[in-house]
Amino acid sequence: MDRRGVAFGLGSVGVLGIVAACSRSGSAxxxxxxQAAPPVRSDLYVCEGCEATTERAPAGLTPSVTLAPPGxxxxxxxxxGRVLAADGVTPAADVVIYAHQTNxxxxxxxxxxxxxxxxxHGRLRGWVRTGPDGRYAFDTIKPAPYPDMTMPAHIHLFxxxxxxxxxxxxxxxxxxxxxxxxxxxxxxxxxxxxxxxRLTGNAEQGWSAVRDIRLERHPG
Ligand SMILES: [Fe+2]
Numbered sequence: 693m694d695r696r697g698v699a700f701g702l703g704s705v706g707v708l709g710i711v712a713a714c715s716r717s718g719s720a721x722x723x724x725x726x727q728a729a730p731p732v733r734s735d736l737y738v739c740e741g742c743e744a745t746t747e748r749a750p751a752g753l754t755p756s757v758t759l760a761p762p763g764x765x766x767x768x769x770x771x772x773g774r775v776l777a778a779d780g781v782t783p784a785a786d787v788v789i790y791a792h793q794t795n796x797x798x799x800x801x802x803x804x805x806x807x808x809x810x811x812x813h814g815r816l817r818g819w820v821r822t823g824p825d826g827r828y829a830f831d832t833i834k835p836a837p838y839p840d841m842t843m844p845a846h847i848h849l850f851x852x853x854x855x856x857x858x859x860x861x862x863x864x865x866x867x868x869x870x871x872x873x874x875x876x877x878x879x880x881x882x883x884x885x886x887x888x889x890r891l892t893g894n895a896e897q898g899w900s901a902v903r904d905i906r907l908e909r910h911p912g
Contacts, residue, residue, distance in 0.1 A: 730778075730882070732909045736859045744809035744817070745790040745850040745858035753788060753821035759832035760816055766796030766833030768898035771847065771864060771889075775826040775905045783826030784907055786854050791830050792817035793847040798836040813848075834891075834899055837870055844871035849903070851884065856910060862887035864903050883908060 760766065771791075775784040792813035795801050800814030810817070816835075820828045830847075837845045844865040852858035861884030865872050872888060880886060889901040 732911050737857050739860050742858040745852045748819045755823045756829035757818040759818045767895045769834045770900050772829040773903040775822050778909045785824045787822045788852045789820050790850040793835040798838045
């Protein structure tokens with residue numbers, strides 16, 4: 693499901709959890725670094741769920757956070773990266789990144805009653821704020837695709853720079869896995885660069901993935 697201002701269609705926030713809205717992908721971060729700045733997107737702020745990015749005060753955030761506590765069913769995953777300014781070179785400090793994802797069953801389950809987004813996005817969500825080097829890390833589990841397998845397994849990411857409105861960037865998806873094929877690559881929006889990452893590690897010891905983010909230019 694596309695997240696650009698389209699209703700979730702989630703009237704059924706079920707007992708087991710939710711299969712919620714999604715955006716499409718991104719670009720291999722390293723491939724983007726140093727390239728010419730992308731054009732300004734007039735629809736940069738058109739986004740469903742961006743409000744969740746502002747649910748935590750930036751001052752209280754750190755560059756790393758645990759989305760999925762130890763013991764959460766699933767294969768461990770450490771997602772890291774560096775946020776760069778639109779020039780593709782300068783580390784971007786104090787950028788808030790909000791992440792949410794499905795669990796190992798492919799569901800946005802066990803959300804709290806804190807907000808509409810805490811219910812829709814499920815339990816596996818969290819915020820970081822980049823340090824001076826622009827780096828961030830999420831300790832989590834590897835998400836599973838939705839049960840209907842209509843999309844690749846993915847992690848949603850939103851970013852917000854100080855004094856700016858938040859926007860979504862291409863989902864983190866896993867190269868070589870279900871749905872990450874030629875058609876997917878062709879239709880990437882490449883917001884924040886590509887979200888296609890390569891996993892290293894293994895299911896037993898845990899996976900690692902790097903999703904660098906090149907910030908978008910702001911309209912106006
Ligand atoms: Fe999703």
